[in-house]
Structure formats: structure tokens, C-alpha cells
Amino acid sequence: MIDTTVDNHIHTRLCHHARGELEEYVLSAINKGLRKIFFLEHLEVGIDYFESTWLTDDDFAYYHAEGKRLREKYRDEISIGLGVEVGYNPRCVTEIEQRLALQTWDRIGISYHFLETDSGHLNMVSSKQINIDRLDQYGIDDVLDRYYKDLMDAVKKLPGQVLCHIDAALRHHPKAKLKPSHHALLDELLDLVADKNMYLEVNTSGYKTKGEPYPSLTILKKAVKRNIPLVAGSDAHCPEDVGRYFDRLPGLMEKIIDRGQVADGV
Ligand SMILES: [Zn+2]
Numbered sequence: 570m571i572d573t574t575v576d577n578h579i580h581t582r583l584c585h586h587a588r589g590e591l592e593e594y595v596l597s598a599i600n601k602g603l604r605k606i607f608f609l610e611h612l613e614v615g616i617d618y619f620e621s622t623w624l625t626d627d628d629f630a631y632y633h634a635e636g637k638r639l640r641e642k643y644r645d646e647i648s649i650g651l652g653v654e655v656g657y658n659p660r661c662v663t664e665i666e667q668r669l670a671l672q673t674w675d676r677i678g679i680s681y682h683f684l685e686t687d688s689g690h691l692n693m694v695s696s697k698q699i700n701i702d703r704l705d706q707y708g709i710d711d712v713l714d715r716y717y718k719d720l721m722d723a724v725k726k727l728p729g730q731v732l733c734h735i736d737a738a739l740r741h742h743p744k745a746k747l748k749p750s751h752h753a754l755l756d757e758l759l760d761l762v763a764d765k766n767m768y769l770e771v772n773t774s775g776y777k778t779k780g781e782p783y784p785s786l787t788i789l790k791k792a793v794k795r796n797i798p799l800v801a802g803s804d805a806h807c808p809e810d811v812g813r814y815f816d817r818l819p820g821l822m823e824k825i826i827d828r829g830q831v832a833d834g835v
């Protein structure tokens with residue numbers, strides 16, 4: 570089952586593309602009756618991109634100080650985890666490890682947002698036309714191939730507890746579709762996630778854009794077959810989105826299990 574009293578993925582204004590102070594997110598979570606939240610702020614290293622969507626060292630220093638203050642202030646009402654969503658960059662693994670080692674994290678989530686190209690990085694999870702065009706230039710099938718191969722490296726090398734939005738590169742490009750070769754990579758990746766006893770995130774931001782969570786039922790079914798625990802993350806970028814669509818998750822779980830039974834001929 571998915572614990573719907575915990576939101577495992579929350580951003581704040583510190584990442585430069587979200588709105589609201591940490592405290593506003595905490596208050597929203599309390600209002601919605603959540604038992605626990607994990608802030609999961611963006612750490613990226615060595616990315617050549619036209620805007621910064623991640624925190625600086627100074628931002629992280631503030632984040633930890635303010636997070637700890639709020640943890641004390643609201644300790645009787647909610648549990649607050651200070652985590653990080655670390656974006657993979659195959660060229661900067663050592664530096665990423667060094668940056669992670671500077672702080673104690675309650676949760677490390679692994680993501681892969683930025684793909685290196687000849688003309689800088691492209692943001693694979695962005696809906697901006699400039700990124701869609703660059704996905705086209707690179708070739709969407711090749712992007713998906715790269716995405717899953719690199720994500721396997723990320724899971725092998727980085728000390729993460731949860732894999733975030735595993736189908737992120739499929740989000741916005743109209744022709745992004747998993748071919749059999751991608752499914753094979755995905756299977757291998759999920760085997761690794763299971764071997765490392767990591768969680769897989771059910772990212773409910775998908776309900777807003779496509780009426781179902783990220784990742785799709787097909788992928789969630791693969792995860793459940795491997796006994797990978799699922800955790801819920803709103804990926805909130807504004808306080809009111811904390812815990813969004815969590816009421817749909819029990820029904821989702823039923824669908825995942827139903828589908829498994831049909832596929833297995835039970
Ligand atoms: Zn992300």
C-alpha cells in the first residue's frame with residue numbers, strides 16, 4: 570500500500586521555479602492532515618543551462634537552518650524531513666558525492682533532469698518549446714535510451730533511497746513512447762532499484778497534466794511485481810499543491826493489482 574499521510578517530495582521558492590516559503594508548505598501539510606513531509610530540494614552539479622532551477626550552497630545552508638527551526642516549532646503537529654532531489658550528471662559524479670557529503674539528509678531522491686548535448690544541457694522534464702525542439706534534434710528514442718542507461722548508473726553510484734519520477738523523460742514530447750528496447754532497460758533499472766532496497770516514487774503531479782500519476786500503470790505494475798515499495802510525492806511547487814491527489818492513490822493501488830491479475834491470467 571501507499572502511505573497517503575506522507576508527502577515525500579516538496580519544493581520551495583529556493584529552487585527558483587517554485588513559490589512559497591518552507592513554513593507555508595508546512596502549514597499546508599498540517600491543514601491537509603499529513604503526518605510527515607519530506608522537502609526534496611534540487612541539487613544539480615555542472616549543468617550548462619539558461620536558467621538555474623536548483624539551489625546554491627548558500628540556499629542549502631538557509632534551507633537546513635530554516636527546516637530545523639520549523640521541525641522544532643511544529644514537532645507536535647507534523648514530522649519534517651529535510652531531503653534532496655539530486656539530479657544526475659554522468660560527468661560530475663565525484664563532485665555530486667562531495668556536495669551530498671556536506672550535509673546530513675533525511676532523504677536522498679535520485680532524478681535525472683538534464684541531458685548533455687553538443688550545445689549545452691537540455692531539460693528533459695520541461696514543457697518549454699525550446700526543450701521540446703532540442704529533444705527532437707537529439708532524437709526522442711535516443712534520449713530515452715540515454716535516460717535509462719544513465720539512470721542505471723545513477724542508481725548504482727549515488728546513495729539514494731528513492732527513485733523519483735522514473736518516466737520523466739516521457740512527460741512532454743508528443744512522440745515519446747517506450748519501445749521494446751526501452752522496456753528492457755526499464756526492467757533492468759527496476760531490478761537495480763529492488764536490489765538496492767530503494768523506493769519508487771508515485772509522483773502525483775501527473776494527475777494535473779495527464780489524469781494519471783507518473784509513472785504509468787504499466788511501470789508501476791513492474792515495480793510492484795519486484796516488491797519495490799511505492800511512496801507518494803506531490804512534487805509541489807506551491808504550498809496548496811502539498812499532498813495533491815493523494816486521495817486517488819488507494820484506487821490506483823487497486824488498479825495496479827487488478828492489472829497484474831489480468832496479465833498473469835489469474
Ligand atoms: Zn524532478
Ligand SMILES: [Zn+2]
Nearest residue numbers: 578580654804
Ligand atoms: Zn521535484
